[in-house]
Amino acid sequence: MDTLPEHLARAILFAVGLIAALVLWALPPADGALLLHHQFLIAVLAAALLGAALFRGIRPAVVIAGLLSQAGFVGIALATPDFGATTALYLNLAGMTALLCAGALLVAAARQQARWDGLQPQQRSP
Incomplete structure (x- = not known):
């Protein structure tokens, strides 16, 4: 069932995918194997x-992988005192925030679907 939270989550996943592409553009050219590897992962x-915006089955795994990937980049960027790509850092922080929102929306949509299918009991007033 396509619900409003699921449509919003799909839009957010698409936007975060574009943000990840912008991070590639904001990073300096790869001068070493580590930065080249990071750019490949992005x-x-x-x-x-x-x-994930198109295929429902991979959404939870992609949201978790995206959060872990972006959190790792933010952690490394904050630990490096002379990190020069602050635009990429802010884009990753925005992406993490958006992925947290998308994850919450996907959980809400799954709960709504379970309630609709009768798999989750509803609270009844006495």
């Missing part, structure tokens, strides 16, 4: 987020 994350 490209895979962006593709997964854009795919």
Whole structure:
């Protein structure tokens, strides 16, 4: 069942996929294997987020993977004193916030679907 929370979550996943693509654009050119590897992971994350907007089955896994990936980048960026790509840091923070919202919306949609299907008991007043 397509509900409003699910439509909003799909829109957020698409937007975060675009934000991840913007992070690639904001990062400096890869001068080492580590930065090149990080840019590859961001490209895979962006593709997964854009795919999750279309395919329902992969959404929970992609939201969790996206949060872990972006949290790792933010942690490394905050631990590095001379980190130069502050735009990428802020884009990752915005992406994490949006993914948390998308995850909450997906949980709300799943609960609504379970209630509709009769799998979750409703509270009855005495």
